[in-house]
Amino acid sequence: MKQIKSKWPKLFPKSDLQVNELLQGQIYTIPDFFTVKECDNLIAHIEANIPLQKTSGIPKKGEALRSNDRVSVSDPAFADLLWCLGINTVSTSTQAIYKAALPDVPVGLNSNIRIYRYLPGQRFECHYDDTVRDERTNCWTEWTLLIYLTGEDEVSGGETVFYKTEKKKSSVVVAPSKGTALLHRHGASCLLHEGKEVTKGVKYVLRSDVVVN
């Protein structure tokens, strides 16, 4: 993981965040977590300062194929900022999120921040997200946090699709929406999911995880 000294663009807390429950105890979206301007500033910052790496296209044993460009940076201050922008209040005021890992409760975000860029033709095939230990706090992660920096008329395809069973008969489809944050349960309770191929435009995503203690 890279240690990058970077000054992120200004981001402001939102007081009136709405939380949509797409699947109880599993999938939640928070529209307008970032404004359009914040998303555009973040993309400009990433493009100017944070080189993304191409994934090889050949998955390691047991790993899903992903062909997106990505980088993983250790940035505790940015993780704390994202937490304080509203993931903290959403995690504590949404009972199913707060109680998911009792007696442990959400306490912050993983300092490992990942940035993904999907160009047309790129995707992240079906997989499960593992729980990991945050290197700073030693706490385990319980939820994946994805924040879409592009969406709507900028990207076609690129939906994050969750399957309720391994047979993939029933699914929940989340289309990238600019500035929307998505929380989904991971580790032992993770649903099979994938990032569908982008067919037009560029999909940018910020990723961290909610840690519990």
Ligand SMILES: O=C(O)CCC(=O)C(=O)O
């Ligand atoms: O980009 C997406 O829609 C999915 C990303 C994902 O599944 C992951 O980061 O584990």
Ligand SMILES: [Fe+2]
């Ligand atoms: Fe995933």
